[in-house]
Amino acid sequence: MDTDVLVIGGGNAALCAALMAREAGMRVLLLESAPRAWRGGNSAHTRNLRCMHDAPQDVLVEAYPEEEYWQDLLKVTGGLTDEHLARLVIRASSTCRDWMRRHGVHFQPPLSGALHVARTNAFFMGGGKALVNAYFRSAEALGVEIRYEAPVDRLEIEDGRFVAAWSQGQRISARSCVLAAGGFESNRDWLREAWGRNARGEWPSDNFLIRGTAYNQGVLLRHMLDEQQADRIGDPTQAHMVAIDARAPLYDGGICTRIDCVSLGVVVNRDAERFYDEGEDFWPKRYAIWGRLVAQQPGQVAYSIIDAKAIGRFMPPVFPGIRADSLPELAQKLGLDVATFMQTLDSYNAACRVGQFDHTALDDCYTEGVAPAKTHWARPIDTAPFYGYALRPGVTFTYLGLKVDDTAAVRFAGKPSGNLFVAGEMMAGNVLGKGYTAGVGMSIGTAFGRIAGRNAALAAQGRPAMAGAVQD
Incomplete structure (x- = not known):
């Protein structure tokens, strides 16, 4: 065997798996498709981890119990989630930070102000780039072999068991393997295939921008679904999709291109008409629905409109x-x-019933007699100067993936593989059927990355996989 455990991918989930397998004493080889300077996949653009906790806990304030976390996830997914796997992720999020710290990850003190997430999310000091750099440093120090610019395009699988992977014409054998190579959001042809044409014969997805890495082409995911006939889960049109500045670059715009003033004003489409309740819920619970909403509008474009009263109440974008x-x-x-x-603006302004405005609470400022309604934070847009931001759908990662159980094993015709596991975006659709809430992607990747790494190590030793989250 070329190695004991092969890990395919270079983001958070892959690194968690590699570190777990190496800590178990295995020889580990990690293949990252990107060059070293662009390593880390979409994880390099992240900022935080959504964490369950029953009381104040180091960088987290107050409490965020399991049931509230579950209800938040249930609401954004509309029930399209596996409760058993979701609760596994939720519980694992409460105990992983000490392990992360041991591998060099630092967390910053609780944030306050416009983000409203000091209670639910732990923020990485230096953001996702610092997190992946810390993991890579730890992996190198522990002896994990890392190869960059090493995309994998196919696997050898016999009777549901991993045998070898092929990367740029080289065959790499291993006793077990973890797949953590991301979704297909960077593959423009696959996006076209998933979203199809509209009534005018146009391709809506041609107007999408990719918030993260250009290297998530979905090659290995396509191979697993189409050629290896692995069990699948998820809708190819469902994704973590955010409304971002229309001036953002095609790839790697990251967090700074997000437009966060939606709940403070109104959003109109190309026809200058409103189309959804801008004040439905707190922004961290709703920001990820707006990309899909904009994708459904004519030309896949919309405009966020605010006045001077909103300035200073939201995270300013880069433009x-x-x-x-x-x-x-x-x-x-x-x-x-x-x-x-x-x-549109006159009708909205006339419909506003302004009570006690408070953007840190679900306040009593709402509209009456206008459709769509604005449920909270409805104030007339009447104070100059006025500002507008053109919006486009920004795809973060796709939800089509491989079906798993609580061992993280890849399944073939309902039967789990004995030595092939999956983590991160390639299986996030088991928990995220649609929608998103801030930080849950990192919770999924961390929980299942660690499970996959532990079980890959067990498989390399000829031992059966363990169900459930890693217990520290």
């Missing part, structure tokens, strides 16, 4: 908004029909 001293001027600058835009 400044389009500024105007009047609403008609703003409509002109955004290329929207002025008459329709003013009708």
